[in-house]
Amino acid sequence: MKKTAFYGALTVAGLAASMASAATLDDVKERGVLNCGVTTGLVGFASPDANGVWTGFDVGVCRAVAAAVLGDGDAVEFVPTTGKTRFTSLASGEIDVLARNTTWTFSRDVDLKFEFTGINYYDGQGFMVPRDLGVSSAKELDGATVCIQTGTTTELNLADFFRSNSISYEPVPIETNAEAQVQYLAGACDVYTTDASGLAATRASFENPGDHVLLPEIISKEPLGPLVRHGDNDWGDIVRWTLNALIAAEELGVTSANIEELAAAPTGNPEVNRLLGTEGELGAMLGLEADWAKNAIAVGGNYGELFEKNIGENTPIGLARGLNAQWTDGGLLYTPPFR
């Protein structure tokens, strides 16, 4: 009921806003900065460092779009949004693009009048248990107490999973991730469940991360991606193909280290040439400079570099590529061709 009213209000607002602003690209160019919505702080995905500089995986997408459009990865005004304010910020035109680990769902795409421009992280709901419990599969969790954030889709997924496997559980409702950590460590629940990336980040903050294991089952699909408003397809294309450029760059072996060399003159690989603007005029089709993709990649590296730098296995968060590997490596990253 509450949710319906909320979404209804958003829809009306979204309609009003989409009429107001049509050419986001012109607005951004005139303003000279990209207004990018991010979280107020999520480990590895977006957080300001001690000097107040935003870093993270989602932040990398913002910077890449800014570099593609304006040629400068620092020309971004980061607008922190909470889970409650993110959609209204986007609908009202306060931000041009929302890169805030937002799950692509039917109703958000269709009913809220937003356009998801791709997926930058394939997430899914997982389970964390203490190693001492001796559990190796979520199907062995019959009768377990589970810490679960109330009012989220994770709660519904959990109920579905246990019911379909006809095992029982006892939920321990908690409000925030911080509370969950404390409860879980105090032994108030046997299992903690939330998105797998969140679990990994939570575990990384434990005193003895090795004492806890993530179970192999992933019980939901949480494709996270940047999104824009309905009604400005040109702008949506720019964000979509900037993300695709980052993914394609990894596939084609274009990195921040060799990009200057590759972009200096046409190479033997025509797709690299088209991507970097030394051949063809893909940039002009988007209404951007020929070197748009080169700028986007140069600012933080290709998709793989962004991943490794912010959330990859060498960071404290230590996420494996998994589904987020290139399709050639058995993952789901598969960008349409640049031609």
Add this chain to the structure above:
Amino acid sequence: MTDRSVAFVRTETLPELPPPPNAAGPTKWIKDNLFATPANSVLTVLAILAIYLILSGALPWMLNGIWTSPSLAVCREILDGTTGACFAVLTERWNQLLFGFQYPTDLYWRPGLAFTLLFFAAAPVLFFDLPRKLLIFTALYPFIAYWLIWGGSIFGPLLALVSIAAGVVFYQKFVTQSFALGFFGGVVTFFVVLTIGGYIIPDTEITEGAMRSVPSRDLGGFMLNMMLGVTCVSLSLPIGIALALGRQSSMPIIKYVCVIFIEFVRGVPLITLLFVANVMLGYFFPPGSGVDLFLRVVIMITMFSAAYIAEVIRGGLAALPKGQYEAGDSLGLDYAQSMRLIILPQALKISIPGIVNVSVGLFKDTTLVSVISMFDLVGMIRGPILASIEWQGVYWELFGFAALLFFVTCYGISQYSQWLERRLATDHR
């Protein structure tokens, strides 16, 4: 000559003996206060046990705390399994906790100076034994503080000051003829001067140097809580008084406007008003040209607390016997005079505890702005600091620090109000 009917009379008093050990000193105090009755003794023992349990847990944790370390992981390495706090997060991120993560580091002296000046500005208002001339500085303070915190051209605050001064001069000149003429004429004068001045003053943005402008969204940390708290409390007190008097007015329009305002605002949760300020108002203004978010939030919190303060003061007004109002009338005072000289001084004195209660609550409620993605002290902790790879997982130290800052402030307010009540105690109870 001498009458010797009394055999012996001591001519000097005996030296005082110390009281028996059981009836004086610490023993007596302990006996009287801690072990007076069996029930008392049991409670004492339980209390000592509880204190011991808390201290035995907390003291090693605090005393063994680490104050220099780049991250929580290093802290744990240094502690090597022993109990100890990781206060290093406070030393590493103190500036973000106090000023937010976007305020330019080299400009911290500006809000610092504004905070120091706040004491000088507040002193003559709080302690009315001080020379009244100091109130001039208090009147100037809002403009100085605005200029210090936001920076930019000095002409903006100066213009506001001149406009208000013009309004006040107009009011004082014409209030003797008619209150309405003086008041509304003053308001019109204020806006006229402000508009004309807006065209005259140079519209230059200062982007360099010590007084460069800082946009509102770059404010944060405890500074934001202080700014919201001080501004909203000082604005909501006069508005609250006006609302309380308006609610008692015999003029129906004024009365019902006040009643509806108070009842509506009081019936809505503050967080709803904040969402309205952040989200809904965004739709009413074209993107990019809206009213500043800080101002929107100040308006909402002020409305909220003004409604509460109005009800507190109405309680004070209702507590006065009818004879006080009649006394004012019989002396031939008009409404404004009798309110100012007879009713309000008594009503406000009665209302002090209630007003302080609302103020303390309001000050703590400023942390709610963290849900509309403003980075106040709690917003800084929950967002950027706990989300950084170095410090995720540090809860007790950060929230303890926040609690300490709020406690110090709120306890100060409470102590002041108690002093004020004693100072104003004119009855002989």
